[in-house]
Amino acid sequence: MSDQKFKVTIDNITVEVAPGTTIVQAARLIGGDVVPPTMCYYSKLEGSGGKCRTCLVEVSKGSEKDPRPMPKLVASCRTTVMDGMEVKSITSDKVLDARKGVTEFLLLNHPLDCPVCDQAGECDLQNLSYEHGAASTRYDFKRRTFEKEDIGPYIQLHMTRCILCYRCVYTANQLTDKREHGVLDRGDHSAISTCIGKALDNEFIGNVIDVCPVGALTDKTFRFKNRVWFTKPVDAHRDCPTCSGRVRLWMRGDEVFRVTARKDEYGEVESLENGKTAWICNTCRFEKKETKDWVIEGPTKVNRHSVISQGHYVNAVNGQPKLINDVIGKDPKLLLDIHKISDVNRPEIDLSQIEGPAHSDDFLPNQSTGTMKQIGKLGE
Template sequence: MKVTIDNITIEVAPGTTILEAARQIGGEVAPPTMCYYSKLKGSGGKCRTCLVEVNKGSEKDPRPMPKLVASCRTGVMDGMEVKSMTSEKVIDARKGVTEFLLLNHPLDCPVCDQAGECHLQDLSYENGAATTRYEYDRRTFEPEDIGPHIQLHMNRCIMCFRCVFTADQLTETREHGILDRGDHAKISTCISKALDNDFIGNVIDVCPVGALTDKTFRFKNRVWFTKPVDAHRNCSNPKCCGEARLWMRGEEVYRVTARKDEWGEVATASNGQTGWICDECRFEKKQTSDWTIEGPTKVNRHSVIAQGHYQGKVGTATQPILIDEVIGKRPKLTLDIHKVSEVNKPEIHLSEIEGPAHSDDFK
């Protein structure tokens, strides 16, 4: 099937969703997601951050869809035309969704362990507003102890249900779930039962905010001060891939997480399975001698974690070209500002001007 997203046409297999097709294009064409997780069955359709505009349904039925649709739940039709970042309606809708997600979210980024790798931070930075219109008290919950390794902050939860799907599909027993309804809904174990399954630590990796954090890493360091490296070990647990990411500062391993792909999801392991790791690898193996170090993690240069050790191509264009020739497939143009702005004269070199450049130099 052929589908056009933001004026970029690709061919996809039948049954592909709009979101999956957009991710094949990559870059900013792919809508943001807070609840969808490709590795979890049943996820998606809850947060509405991935809304897109379908201005042509298909070749057989070219009528546009009457309202914005969730791209993670809408399948592609042959000849479909979709607008994501090029639609004013979509941009406005994402701003509205972001505002709703932040209504009850506490402003504790300075003390939150998720800061620096929080999807809600990224979403609010790209689509949110600098101020809030909310004037009422925020929803709050009493602290709850759910185990020796995982800290639950329900005040930060956005009810994406990812952790519930993870516990249900990855562990043999699911001790926690969603209680109550509406604005009273919360993630809980009902009777404060500890989450002690040997794979329950993966709920930390799937949480897009700081609602579920690692107690062994809590308040010990900022993620951008650590250096991520890829490592592996021969784990005795047959379900564990044994491939992890160590977050180090000097020779000390501060925390261990699963490896993640460019969409912030647990990456596929070398054996072709999803790269989940067991709690033994995550919480107990905190020495470099426990692991075989493969090398530094390739960090996206736009991430705050990148600070000085990202890998990737950077450059400028001498003429308008698609940016996919520079840093990936993105429907943006790079221009020579001297030729396009008609402000600076290209024949005048700033380094040859005596003293600071002035407007008189470019009259």
């Protein structure tokens, strides 16, 4: 039974997975736009998922044995695949409409303070709103707010930005010896807080910053010091007796502005070669802020669609990529004579002979002769 595989089709792409695999895990094996967005699910944390509903998908075929579709959209992070299951993610209008609605609900009470938020530029909620959000809000009421609370010297809590994903609670519960914070109260009064004003001072508690998908938990040592797209991420490591010691330094020049754990393409902390998660300790995160403390491995590979890639630090290291050798001999349109492939101008028309900037009226057909006005002008 260990070698048994289930075939699941997601957006017309079939992949084989082991029994017990969830739909979102199967989608990540495919990659690309097929992968549903997630705000609360975190594969490295047990029990996460099923709270934000941003990963809703449509199951158009339950399985090979029971091909009936599921009656409503399901959370892909909580639904396991069956052999022969067919799923629609970005190919379903119902799914896209549902994600738009969920995004609107998440933004109802979320403050629009991206210009002053340290999470801007690497915020999952920002990405979700750009991809699935509406252009304007229909909410006319006053947003929910919370009083500021001090939870320690290293972590800043902004409860007004929290979407109650529970990631930080699971992180503290599973990484630390004792959990000192959680979700208090119920309904719209629910809030992340500590019991009787205790501080979060555990050696691994800084990892709640890395797992937070919004700007609710941020690094006080990096607070208001720089924008993430102005810094250059660099992979580094050190021999740390407490944690993995594998980190990402966010530098500007020779100055290290902040230290975080390394993350994969889905914004989750990377796994080590032995399968364990590369969580980092507070010493590496908050106290080692000089390059002499680290062994620099090289620039981090950043997705070109990320706002962080706008720093162009890769060009300074590797130089501008030369694409001319790749396109020569493949009939590239950008290397052809525009006059020979365009229907706008005839080959005998030389744009350099036009006095002043060319205007669309210069190329309108002459109603009487059927020729273009510009040809007559050039003939004169």
